[in-house]
Amino acid sequence: MKKLLPILLLPILGFSYELNFNKNFSKVVNPDLLTTNITISVEKKDENKVNIEIEKFNDFIKKANDIVLKNGSFTLSPKYKYHDNKQEFAGYIGNLRYLAESKNAKDLNSFMDKLISIKDNIKSDDVNLNISNVSWNTSDDLQNKSFDDLRLEAINWIDSYSKSLSNTITKQCEVSKINIFETNTGNVVYARTEMAYSSMQKSIADVTPISSEQNITINPNFILECK
Structure with missing residues (x-):
């Protein structure tokens, strides 16, 4: 125009x-680039146990070659609870975050499925995986x-x-x-809704979003x- x-x-x-x-x-x-934000959260009483669970994901993420990972960060913070108006130490919260990018929906789906499998194999409510909306963007x-x-x-x-x-x-x-x-x-068209994944939701990750013109x-x- x-x-x-x-x-x-x-x-x-x-x-x-x-x-x-x-x-x-x-x-x-x-738009030619699919993007999503990955967040892994672990809550444990012991700091070393937080790091052990985080490393299970991080070891896989570091070896991922079919997608581009950006803005990686890891934070470890103490967690407190309140009882009778007193602050009590409750453990640690570790958060691992990445932005994942790919021009190939199949590669991104495969990456997300493997993350979901790692989460399911851990079998612990203390470990949460969150994958945000997958969206098309212009590279x-x-x-x-x-x-x-x-x-x-x-x-x-x-x-x-x-x-x-x-x-x-x-x-x-x-x-x-x-x-x-x-x-x-x-x-920007979103591929799917933000959610925490489990094995029952794997099929939801296997989608090819429709891009809109920009x-x-x-x-x-x-x-x-x-x-």
Whole structure:
């Protein structure tokens, strides 16, 4: 979609003019990257037991080659409970978090299924696995390529427009400046609802979400001088 905004025409010399205006250039893309947040929480009286359970997941996660894992973090915090208005030490809470990314739904499903299997094999209510909504997003590579295409389109358009305008008003119009503003808008479709998984829910993980189109837009500001 291309929308031409009102043109501001300013005299700069006797019979010269400066034209300052904006125009939208948009491109529709299909998001190419599936993402989800993984959180493993362990509550135990003993700190070492928390670390042992966390490592069962972390050992597998570190060896995962078919997906990209980002923003990994681990926190260990003391837990307290209150009894008769007194604070009592109740143990430790460990939280392991990752952002998982993949362009292949099958690889991401396989990764999640294996995490679920680890959780089920532990057989403990002290260990919880949470996998957030799986959603489609636009990768940096696709987004940058789309912006490059739109910038080239904008440059070609203003070059053609300045020549056409020159012929129409019988003046020499030249581009003096281009400022480009970029935006990425669109709906993100979620693959499934956030939940804590168990063996009864494995089939829910095996889904291929439908991606929705997203608009990538630039809004260049053009300044032309016509003499």
